[in-house]
Amino acid sequence: MYCTRKITEGITWIGGSDRRLALFENLFPIPRGVAYNSYLILDEATAVIDTVDSSISRQFFENIQHTLNGRTLDYLIVNHMEPDHCANIAELLLRYPNMKVVGNAKTFCMINQFYGIELKDDQTIVVKEGDSLSLGKHKLSFYFAPMVHWPEVMVAYEETEKILFSADAFGSFGALNGNIFNDELDFDKDWLDDARRYYGNIVGKYGPQVQMALKKLSSLDIAVICPLHGPVWRNDLGYLLEKYDIWSKYEPEEKSVAILYASMYGDTENAANVLAVKLAEAGVKNIAMHDVSSTHVSELIGEVFRCSHLVLAAPTYNNGIYPAMLNFLHDCKALNLQNRTIGLIENGTWGPVAAKQMKEILDGLKNMNVLEPVVTLKSALNDASMEQLEKLADAIAASLAE
Ligand code: FEO
Numbered sequence: 001m002y003c004t005r006k007i008t009e010g011i012t013w014i015g016g017s018d019r020r021l022a023l024f025e026n027l028f029p030i031p032r033g034v035a036y037n038s039y040l041i042l043d044e045a046t047a048v049i050d051t052v053d054s055s056i057s058r059q060f061f062e063n064i065q066h067t068l069n070g071r072t073l074d075y076l077i078v079n080h081m082e083p084d085h086c087a088n089i090a091e092l093l094l095r096y097p098n099m100k101v102v103g104n105a106k107t108f109c110m111i112n113q114f115y116g117i118e119l120k121d122d123q124t125i126v127v128k129e130g131d132s133l134s135l136g137k138h139k140l141s142f143y144f145a146p147m148v149h150w151p152e153v154m155v156a157y158e159e160t161e162k163i164l165f166s167a168d169a170f171g172s173f174g175a176l177n178g179n180i181f182n183d184e185l186d187f188d189k190d191w192l193d194d195a196r197r198y199y200g201n202i203v204g205k206y207g208p209q210v211q212m213a214l215k216k217l218s219s220l221d222i223a224v225i226c227p228l229h230g231p232v233w234r235n236d237l238g239y240l241l242e243k244y245d246i247w248s249k250y251e252p253e254e255k256s257v258a259i260l261y262a263s264m265y266g267d268t269e270n271a272a273n274v275l276a277v278k279l280a281e282a283g284v285k286n287i288a289m290h291d292v293s294s295t296h297v298s299e300l301i302g303e304v305f306r307c308s309h310l311v312l313a314a315p316t317y318n319n320g321i322y323p324a325m326l327n328f329l330h331d332c333k334a335l336n337l338q339n340r341t342i343g344l345i346e347n348g349t350w351g352p353v354a355a356k357q358m359k360e361i362l363d364g365l366k367n368m369n370v371l372e373p374v375v376t377l378k379s380a381l382n383d384a385s386m387e388q389l390e391k392l393a394d395a396i397a398a399s400l401a402e
Contacts, residue, residue: 003065004066007039008161010041010042011161014039015052016063017035017056028298030173036053037229040068041135044136046068050086051088074100076100077156077165078103080153080168080228082150100124103154104154107120107272117140139158143213150166155217157222165220167227173198173229174190182233183234196243196302197298200247200301208248210248227230235297256285258288259289259310259313260290260313261345268347268377270380271377272289274386297331309340311345312329321361325358337365338365339366343392345374346374352377373392
């Protein structure tokens with residue numbers, strides 16, 4: 001049965017949610033599920049804006065059929081060609097053979113690559129930056145947003161109702177539970193962590209491109225943002241735009257500390273706990289701690305985007321960095337993370353090298369300020385390493401107070 005909601009009189013949300021999928025992109029845990037948003041505009045002409053993942057195809061087609069109410073589909077706008085949004089193009093072409101597909105040159109190349117579909121000229125409208133498509137009262141203008149999150153990405157702005165169809169930008173992990181609008185849910189409490197984790201892991205590498213897109217969009221009068229995942233934003237847009245501005249500049253969202261530790265037998269964890277207590281006694285609040293072996297790396301990346309200060313504590317392993325910590329650091333590098341203040345704790349029973357190697361990776365990232373001293377444990381905390389730990393706690397507290 002159809003399951004839709006009206007965005008405005010002429011624009012309907014025809015997406016759906018998947019609560020069965022364990023790993024988004026077969027990589028990122030999504031215990032709260034994920035929504036695939038799609039939108040249908042009813043005017044003199046009809047248009048669907050992006051399709052959905054194949055997991056919810058049945059719901060999608062029931063939604064389209066109900067919303068069209070006997071009319072045909074004139075246009076499919078393809079803003080993004082990742083298969084979580086374009087999996088139903090072939091089926092739409094079969095059901096609505098006169099439908100025209102609207103995209104850019106890269107879009108059509110990808111349609112062919114993924115699905116072996118070579119669309120004829122009279123089946124396509126190839127748009128360039130700033131081109132428009134009139135549907136009647138509604139008029140869509142297209143703006144390219146390359147690498148937010150793939151090279152073919154564009155966004156569509158509907159100027160009559162001031163609606164931005166923003167592709168992956170402004171999206172979030174999390175299924176939509178009837179409440180599809182941001183003003184129907186407690187975003188800060190229930191969504192922000194997943195929105196940050198989505199941004200950091202999916203789009204995080206492309207901060208400069210997000211900045212370019214934000215600059216381009218700043219000239220538009222936007223009342224509603226319709227992303228491809230997560231809630232539709234129809235008020236308080238400044239909140240969301242500010243988050244995107246901060247994240248895409250790789251600035252920390254908060255002045256706060258996350259201690260990320262790896263520990264084989266509890267001794268490095270003990271040092272992390274002692275440091276946390278010393279920081280608390282120095283007045284530091286809301287300290288976060290994560291065991292990197294049991295916390296998914298996508299959560300750790302979310303914490304990096306949130307926190308100004310990170311403490312990385314790891315044993316030496318095979319004359320290198322403990323694997324779970326090394327994996328996290330590789331992700332930091334891949335995502336181009338910058339501008340953080342770091343404390344380092346290493347452990348090594350006979351030849352500690354983890355801190356030196358962690359620092360080498362951090363030195364390859366932009367503007368990572370590694371505090372002194374580095375704390376070195378030889379198996380377990382002792383008086384000498386405790387003294388280093390106290391000094392590191394002082395340095396972190398002083399840096400936070402700046
Ligand atoms: Fe939700 Fe880049 O696809």
